[in-house]
Amino acid sequence: MTPLSSPPPYRFLLLNLLSDSVYHHVCHNLGLRRYSDLVRHLWETATFDLRYGVSTKGNIPVSNLGFEDHTVQVHAERYSPAPPFCIRNAFRQLKKHLHSFEDVVFVDYGCGKGRVMLLALEAGFRQVVGLDLSLSLLEQCRKNLRRYTQHQNDPACFLVLKQNAATYLPPPAASVFFFFNSFSELIFEQVAVQITNSIIRHPRPVYTLILGSDYDFSAAGFKLIDQVTGVRLFCNT
Numbered sequence: 549m550t551p552l553s554s555p556p557p558y559r560f561l562l563l564n565l566l567s568d569s570v571y572h573h574v575c576h577n578l579g580l581r582r583y584s585d586l587v588r589h590l591w592e593t594a595t596f597d598l599r600y601g602v603s604t605k606g607n608i609p610v611s612n613l614g615f616e617d618h619t620v621q622v623h624a625e626r627y628s629p630a631p632p633f634c635i636r637n638a639f640r641q642l643k644k645h646l647h648s649f650e651d652v653v654f655v656d657y658g659c660g661k662g663r664v665m666l667l668a669l670e671a672g673f674r675q676v677v678g679l680d681l682s683l684s685l686l687e688q689c690r691k692n693l694r695r696y697t698q699h700q701n702d703p704a705c706f707l708v709l710k711q712n713a714a715t716y717l718p719p720p721a722a723s724v725f726f727f728f729n730s731f732s733e734l735i736f737e738q739v740a741v742q743i744t745n746s747i748i749r750h751p752r753p754v755y756t757l758i759l760g761s762d763y764d765f766s767a768a769g770f771k772l773i774d775q776v777t778g779v780r781l782f783c784n785t
Contacts, residue, residue, distance in 0.1 A: 589631055604666075607627065610624045624731055630728045642774075645774075649672040652674055652724055653722040654668045657731075661685055669706065722746070725757070753784065756770060757779050
């Protein structure tokens with residue numbers, strides 16, 4: 549009787565389960581080179597909603613996002629939730645520059661169902677603001693954040709706005725801006741103008757975090773200061 553061959557290492561079993569497109573995404577777009585990072589990414593993504601008791605999963609095409617202004621669809625991207633492992637890594641890296649988030653307002657452009665806002669609250673930002681134009685996503689975002697913050701003492705720790713990113717002038721306290729698969733380059737350029745106008749009115753260090761887009765904030769006078777797990781960090785100082 550021929551003996552059974554030894555099973556392959558678990559890492560190869562896991563990699564064999566990934567499609568070529570997923571493997572390319574995690575290795576090249578997210579910059580996950582270590583097997584341990586890949587495992588953590590997959591685990592945190594799969595268990596996020598269950599862990600927090602929220603609903604953020606799912607990929608929704610632009611045509612199903614229910615924009616009131618159909619011209620918005622031209623510049624919008626489909627809804628897909630941000631990878632929590634990558635966002636947490638980016639926040640840890642950002643903290644090396646800011647040291648504390650206690651007095652910082654965080655703005656998420658294209659907040660979707662609120663996953664990144666929830667992670668920002670968890671990271672300790674004073675207030676998180678989310679912008680979107682999809683009524684269905686905004687409704688789910690508010691539900692998720694209310695559920696997450698129901699035991700907190702500060703009900704004003706988050707603000708969810710139906711707001712066109714291109715015309716949004718950030719408040720003076722806002723100094724960290726996040727973008728994940730948000731919109732077209734044209735809208736990015738208009739957003740950069742609004743952020744610059746806010747800085748001119750209220751000079752301060754400002755950081756932008758970008759994942760899933762090639763837009764380069766250096767065109768608006770920012771410098772690329774860091775990059776971790778697919779997230780690029782820019783600063784204006």
